[in-house]
Amino acid sequence: MQHVEKHPILSVESLRKVYGAGAGAVEAIGNLDFTVARNELICIVGPSGAGKTTFLRCLSGLLAPTSGQVVLEGKKVEGPPEGMAVVLQEYSRSLYPWMTVYDNVELPLKAKGLPAGERRTAVTEALGAVGLSSSTKAYPWQLSGGMQQRVAIARAIAYRPKILVMDEPFAAVDAQTRAELEDLVRDLWQRLGVTVLFVTHDIDESVYLGQRVLVLSSAPTFIMEEVRIGLPDERDQLSTRALPEFARLRTQVYELIQQAKLVTYRTERPVAGEAVSHSV
Numbered sequence: 001m002q003h004v005e006k007h008p009i010l011s012v013e014s015l016r017k018v019y020g021a022g023a024g025a026v027e028a029i030g031n032l033d034f035t036v037a038r039n040e041l042i043c044i045v046g047p048s049g050a051g052k053t054t055f056l057r058c059l060s061g062l063l064a065p066t067s068g069q070v071v072l073e074g075k076k077v078e079g080p081p082e083g084m085a086v087v088l089q090e091y092s093r094s095l096y097p098w099m100t101v102y103d104n105v106e107l108p109l110k111a112k113g114l115p116a117g118e119r120r121t122a123v124t125e126a127l128g129a130v131g132l133s134s135s136t137k138a139y140p141w142q143l144s145g146g147m148q149q150r151v152a153i154a155r156a157i158a159y160r161p162k163i164l165v166m167d168e169p170f171a172a173v174d175a176q177t178r179a180e181l182e183d184l185v186r187d188l189w190q191r192l193g194v195t196v197l198f199v200t201h202d203i204d205e206s207v208y209l210g211q212r213v214l215v216l217s218s219a220p221t222f223i224m225e226e227v228r229i230g231l232p233d234e235r236d237q238l239s240t241r242a243l244p245e246f247a248r249l250r251t252q253v254y255e256l257i258q259q260a261k262l263v264t265y266r267t268e269r270p271v272a273g274e275a276v277s278h279s280v
């Protein structure tokens with residue numbers, strides 16, 4: 001049973017996305033319906049090809065849904081929403097190599113039109129929060145992968161987003177760095193009170209990070225199940241992962257994903273000539 005928040009910051013309402021039209025149409029999202037409460041940390045997992053990228057593109061206003069809508073803070077998303085920051089897996093492609101760490105973090109704040117003094121405070125605080133105060137003058141290519149991803153996170157939080165969307169952000173870093181970055185996300189989430197929507201392939205990561213995990217079906221995507229994560233708020237990599245409840249939850253999510261690979265959501269096939277506003 002889907003939990004419905006009273007005052008959600010984000011509502012995904014009967015979202016459906018069909019690529020193309022006619023016989024060659026691909027229904028990527030069958031029906032997505034869920035809400036995210038303010039200050040929530042929600043994880044989304046699903047089998048490969050489930051439609052996560054398609055969903056994130058609709059969420060960030062880069063792709064128009066075939067039907068349904070995404071509403072952020074009461075406003076229908078029709079283009080990149082101002083209150084959203086996105087951190088991607090490919091940190092090396094999301095930072096400008098010719099700009100220092102400081103300038104990379106400052107760039108979106110300039111675009112937002114923030115005065116110089118406020119920019120300085122926001123950049124300094126954000127780089128401090130991710131532990132990079134001493135690397136402000138470095139260039140991204142002088143940093144390790146994990147540090148570059150910290151820069152991308154600093155840039156996102158300096159922007160003071162209403163919602164921070166993370167798309168498999170740690171898939172390209174080593175296991176130890178990944179654990180550190182997971183703890184950084186929980187720490188920033190608790191300290192800054194930002195809403196986080198975290199998409200991952202990693203079942204353990206979703207259980208370790210989230211308050212709720214949404215398990216997606218194979219495409220055409222719908223929500224197979226929502227798993228409440230009743231682990232204590234104070235989590236750490238050793239003791240939390242050793243809890244019997246952690247093992248129970250990861251087994252539950254794992255089994256759901258196995259089922260997800262077998263289940264297909266049945267919606268009406270799109271009719272020939274059905275309009276699809278944007279294709280990528």
Ligand SMILES: Nc1ncnc2c1ncn2[C@@H]1O[C@H](COP(=O)(O)OP(=O)(O)OP(=O)(O)O)[C@@H](O)[C@H]1O
Nearest residue numbers: 019026028047048049050051052053054055219280
């Ligand atoms: N531009 C497109 N045109 C046609 N079909 C597409 C397009 N983009 C994605 N699809 C199809 O939509 C479905 C969902 O793809 P999507 O990339 O959203 O899944 P994903 O969950 O992000 O995949 P992965 O986990 O492997 O990254 C797949 O069947 C895919 O082939």
